[in-house]
Amino acid sequence: MTLTLSGITVRYGGVTPLDDVSMTFESGVCGIIGPNGAGKTTTFNVLSGFALPAAGTVDLDGDDLLAVAPHRRARWGLRRSFQQVQVVRTLTARENVLLAAEHSGAGATDVDRALDYVGLTRVHRHGSELTQFERRLVDLATCVVGSPRLVLLDEPAAGLDPGESDQLLGLITQIPAQVGALVLLVDHDMDLVRAACANVVVLDFGKRIAAGPTLEVLASPPVRKAYLGIDEEVSA
Numbered sequence: 001m002t003l004t005l006s007g008i009t010v011r012y013g014g015v016t017p018l019d020d021v022s023m024t025f026e027s028g029v030c031g032i033i034g035p036n037g038a039g040k041t042t043t044f045n046v047l048s049g050f051a052l053p054a055a056g057t058v059d060l061d062g063d064d065l066l067a068v069a070p071h072r073r074a075r076w077g078l079r080r081s082f083q084q085v086q087v088v089r090t091l092t093a094r095e096n097v098l099l100a101a102e103h104s105g106a107g108a109t110d111v112d113r114a115l116d117y118v119g120l121t122r123v124h125r126h127g128s129e130l131t132q133f134e135r136r137l138v139d140l141a142t143c144v145v146g147s148p149r150l151v152l153l154d155e156p157a158a159g160l161d162p163g164e165s166d167q168l169l170g171l172i173t174q175i176p177a178q179v180g181a182l183v184l185l186v187d188h189d190m191d192l193v194r195a196a197c198a199n200v201v202v203l204d205f206g207k208r209i210a211a212g213p214t215l216e217v218l219a220s221p222p223v224r225k226a227y228l229g230i231d232e233e234v235s236a
């Protein structure tokens with residue numbers, strides 16, 4: 001499975017959050033990292049149809065994603081989780097996933113399979129009764145329900161303790177093999193990115209400044225300077 005963004009430009013008035021950016025993601029879990037304001041969320045917005053690029057194309061295995069209407073992208077196979085957990089407090093865990101499944105055309109059996117996948121047992125508890133971790137699991141279940149092709153995760157482990165974070169990491173890394181989707185992960189937690197992603201793309205000020213195997217990219221001087229604030233020339 002290959003996702004290719006070519007020459008993507010997004011403009012908001014005088015701001016250009018993405019400036020002629022191209023990136024390719026091969027199957028597995030791939031990371032998009034970069035400092036605040038680099039264009040990571042805007043990239044997710046382009047993929048989910050919340051942002052309309054002024055230029056560029058997006059291709060997933062021959063499908064022109066930008067030609068798919070935003071409201072049909074869930075049915076096409078797109079799933080997205082947000083930094084802020086999107087769980088309805090007055091609905092049960094299962095009802096939350098059923099609600100998400102409505103958009104993608106998945107059925108009740110798919111919903112139960114997704115809840116099994118994330119290992120949530122208290123499926124009949126209301127969102128308001130669930131722990132932060134259980135809400136994250138509900139969120140993740142909405143991302144794997146049905147037959148997703150592309151799963152976008154924005155800081156999925158935010159607010160979790162290290163044990164919970166590890167458990168979530170295990171679930172995320174299994175998505176490509178178990179669910180068959182390509183996963184894109186945006187996160188500021190470099191330990192999580194190192195553990196989850198074989199490859200990363202680094203954005204800075206709306207430009208791609210590096211891409212490739214995660215450990216190599218994180219060790220490269222331009223990335224250490226732009227992203228981690230380490231300037232080899234100064235610190236040498």
Ligand SMILES: Nc1ncnc2c1ncn2[C@@H]1O[C@H](COP(=O)(O)OP(=O)(O)OP(=O)(O)O)[C@@H](O)[C@H]1O
Binds near residue numbers: 016035040
């Ligand atoms: N709707 C909008 N209107 C105007 N400017 C916007 C809009 N959305 C994003 N921007 C600007 O585009 C730039 C990139 O924002 P984006 O949210 O994509 O960055 P990010 O890499 O996700 O940052 P963070 O790590 O802080 O979430 C920022 O300067 C932001 O202020």
